[in-house]
Amino acid sequence: MSREEDTLREWLTLTRRGVWSRRRFIDAVGRLGLGAPMAVQLLTHAGVAHAQPGFVYKPTRRGGGGTLRILSWQGPTLLNGHFSNGSKDQLATRLFYEPLATWDRDGSLYPVLAAEIPSLANGGVAKDGLSVTWKLKRGVSWHDGEPFTADDVVYSWELLRNPESAAFTVGTFQTISEARKIDSHTVQLRFPKPTPAWYDAFVGDPVLPKKHFAAFMGGKSREAPANLKPVGTGPYRLLDFKPGDSVRAEANPAYHMPNRPHFDLIELKGGGDAVSAARAVLQTGEYDLAWLLQVEDEVLQRMERAGRGRVDVAHGGDVEYLMLNQANPWIEVDGERSHVSTQHPFLRDPAVSTAIAHLVDRDSIHRFIYGRAGTPTTNFLNNPPQFQSKRQGEAFDIARANALLDAAGWKRGSDGIRTKGGQRLKMLFQTSTNTIRQKVQTIFKQAAAQCGIDVELKATSATVFFSGDAANPDTNARFQADLQMYTITRGGPDPGRFMELFCSWLVASKANKYLGRNVTRWRNDEYDKTFRAAETELDPVKRAALLIKLNDLLCESHVVVPIVSRPKLTALAQKLQAPISGWTQESGRIFDWYNS
Numbered sequence: 037m038s039r040e041e042d043t044l045r046e047w048l049t050l051t052r053r054g055v056w057s058r059r060r061f062i063d064a065v066g067r068l069g070l071g072a073p074m075a076v077q078l079l080t081h082a083g084v085a086h087a088q089p090g091f092v093y094k095p096t097r098r099g100g101g102g103t104l105r106i107l108s109w110q111g112p113t114l115l116n117g118h119f120s121n122g123s124k125d126q127l128a129t130r131l132f133y134e135p136l137a138t139w140d141r142d143g144s145l146y147p148v149l150a151a152e153i154p155s156l157a158n159g160g161v162a163k164d165g166l167s168v169t170w171k172l173k174r175g176v177s178w179h180d181g182e183p184f185t186a187d188d189v190v191y192s193w194e195l196l197r198n199p200e201s202a203a204f205t206v207g208t209f210q211t212i213s214e215a216r217k218i219d220s221h222t223v224q225l226r227f228p229k230p231t232p233a234w235y236d237a238f239v240g241d242p243v244l245p246k247k248h249f250a251a252f253m254g255g256k257s258r259e260a261p262a263n264l265k266p267v268g269t270g271p272y273r274l275l276d277f278k279p280g281d282s283v284r285a286e287a288n289p290a291y292h293m294p295n296r297p298h299f300d301l302i303e304l305k306g307g308g309d310a311v312s313a314a315r316a317v318l319q320t321g322e323y324d325l326a327w328l329l330q331v332e333d334e335v336l337q338r339m340e341r342a343g344r345g346r347v348d349v350a351h352g353g354d355v356e357y358l359m360l361n362q363a364n365p366w367i368e369v370d371g372e373r374s375h376v377s378t379q380h381p382f383l384r385d386p387a388v389s390t391a392i393a394h395l396v397d398r399d400s401i402h403r404f405i406y407g408r409a410g411t412p413t414t415n416f417l418n419n420p421p422q423f424q425s426k427r428q429g430e431a432f433d434i435a436r437a438n439a440l441l442d443a444a445g446w447k448r449g450s451d452g453i454r455t456k457g458g459q460r461l462k463m464l465f466q467t468s469t470n471t472i473r474q475k476v477q478t479i480f481k482q483a484a485a486q487c488g489i490d491v492e493l494k495a496t497s498a499t500v501f502f503s504g505d506a507a508n509p510d511t512n513a514r515f516q517a518d519l520q521m522y523t524i525t526r527g528g529p530d531p532g533r534f535m536e537l538f539c540s541w542l543v544a545s546k547a548n549k550y551l552g553r554n555v556t557r558w559r560n561d562e563y564d565k566t567f568r569a570a571e572t573e574l575d576p577v578k579r580a581a582l583l584i585k586l587n588d589l590l591c592e593s594h595v596v597v598p599i600v601s602r603p604k605l606t607a608l609a610q611k612l613q614a615p616i617s618g619w620t621q622e623s624g625r626i627f628d629w630y631n632s
Contacts, residue, residue, distance in 0.1 A: 051079065091615040093628050099287050101298035101631055107323040109313040110498035111280040111306020116263040118196055118203045118241065121513060121551065122502030123525050123621065127327055128304060130623040131285050132268035133242035136170055139619035141350060143420065143529040145235060146625065149173055149184065149243060149269060165230030165574050172221040176292040178245050179267045186217040189238065191246035200254035202549040207536050208236045211571065229572045232579055233532040240527050240620045271297035271627040280499045281306050298630035306499065311335065311471055317607035318345040325614065326607035327622055330472045333407025349408060350604040352618025353419045353526035353534065356410060358396065358519060358597040360389055363557035365516045372546045374515045376557050381459050383518060387444030388461070389594035391437035393430040395483040396597055405475055410600030417587035418601040422580045423531050425587045437487045454488035462490040463518040468498040473521060476599065506549040513550035523602055528619050532570060535586045538595065540564050558595045
């Protein structure tokens with residue numbers, strides 16, 4: 037054990053015993069050269085009570101803020117984030133449905149439907165890691181006037197853990213062996229084994245009303261009207277929803293937080309592109325907020341000079357990455373392409389996959405496209421610092437890529453395209469329609485051409501690409517291509533559930549309506565074993581080492597090729613005050629948004 041580890045353990049003990057304050061601990065960790073997010077995560081693992089975030093909500097009465105206009109250039113198609121893998125749907129869901137707690141900007145937990153955040157100090161977190169007890173707020177009602185109780189939390193667990201429900205969040209809820217109602221406003225979540233990430237379930241992911249989902253257990257889950265007409269506890273009530281186009285909502289007059297919400301109406305408009313969305317806030321002032329600004333930084337800086345708005349940069353753990361399909365997207369098995377029983381004809385060849393890793397020009401992508409919107413990285417797991425691997429990864433090197441392919445017997449044909457055993461190196465590279473992503477695609481295609489790889493580019497509307505429509509062949513989860521690229525929202529400072537994206541038991545398939553989180557179809561026994569070990573390791577230092585090992589197994593297998601670490605960029609009108617966290621969906625604390 038290093039001296040630094042000994043010191044951190046001593047400081048944690050002092051803080052758990054109340055000798056040190058949380059602030060003193062965070063400051064001390066900072067002096068070691070580590071960041072505040074790392075300090076907060078160590079405190080979270082240790083079950084130390086959370087301090088209240090620094091954002092101050094100033095309105096003194098409910099309503100009066102007029103209409104808030106949000107531009108979501110990827111229009112939401114569903115208003116229940118449990119049944120979608122698209123961030124656009126998560127954004128809209130939080131107007132209506134709420135979690136027990138959410139992640140604040142600095143990585144702290146912020147109570148929403150919970151009366152307090154569980155900890156070792158208040159008895160909410162069990163010392164053996166086998167349970168967490170949540171005390172729920174009293175006096176909270178659903179939009180139809182029915183009271184919110186422990187029964188809703190228990191039923192949500194039952195619905196979402198059911199494999200036939202095919203929830204995108206199923207992995208989170210299957211780690212819980214029992215959701216037990218202690219009384220009308222207390223729920224205990226029990227785990228079959230010690231679980232350090234006790235805060236996975238119902239943090240960020242909302243609770244659903246038992247009354248409106250009781251008849252839709254299992255395979256009927258998609259038929260629930262409340263997926264499109266939500267009846268939540270949130271600050272806004274649905275007025276109108278046109279999937280892929282618009283959402284209109286009014287203030288909830290019975291909302292459970294005092295003097296909230298500030299806005300009387302919300303109009304969320306979908307469609308267009310990220311550039312026009314940014315312009316509508318920063319230059320023309322037609323909208324108050326534009327979400328997910330994947331726009332060249334140079335363009336954003338020019339727009340900001342108009343003085344109508346500003347770009348908020350919220351750092352988190354999101355990463356833009358290239359995925360290499362491990363299954364064969366060009367043959368069909370049981371009516372399913374990219375079936376897990378198949379193998380990709382050439383992307384499993386280490387020479388090919390390593391060559392691809394050498395063809396990503398991160399420095400150019402950062403300097404000429406992303407700027408402050410993306411930092412070059414060769415690791416999938418980025419931030420907080422305790423989870424950062426020291427591996428360097430493959431540098432951009434066309435000569436090295438050519439040498440690898442030559443040595444592996446991939447010969448250039450008369451047309452310059454490499455072949456081996458009758459198989460041509462021709463790839464379909466798909467992503468969502470977006471200026472930045474199309475430019476990155478082009479940079480990669482040009483580099484690949486210099487190595488005798490023929491790359492065909494495909495861009496699909498984000499509304500379609502990230503939809504949960506199991507019948508649509510153009511979604512990212514169907515992955516009917518060789519390569520694809522996008523970002524998955526991290527969902528919290530702790531990366532445990534994030535690394536679940538590559539576990540073999542969560543392969544996306546027709547059987548689970550393509551909502552299995554493992555869209556690459558990669559299966560690796562060592563990865564699975566390491567993930568299971570990390571799930572139960574209560575020592576935060578040892579657990580961090582296991583999570584770093586997961587990153588290294590993944591990246592060194594070239595199942596993914598990370599490109600840039602991405603903070604959340606949001607365009608805000610100058611008067612709009614919106615505490616946005618890089619650790620959860622931008623609307624995670626929409627109840628606190630107001631005009632100054």
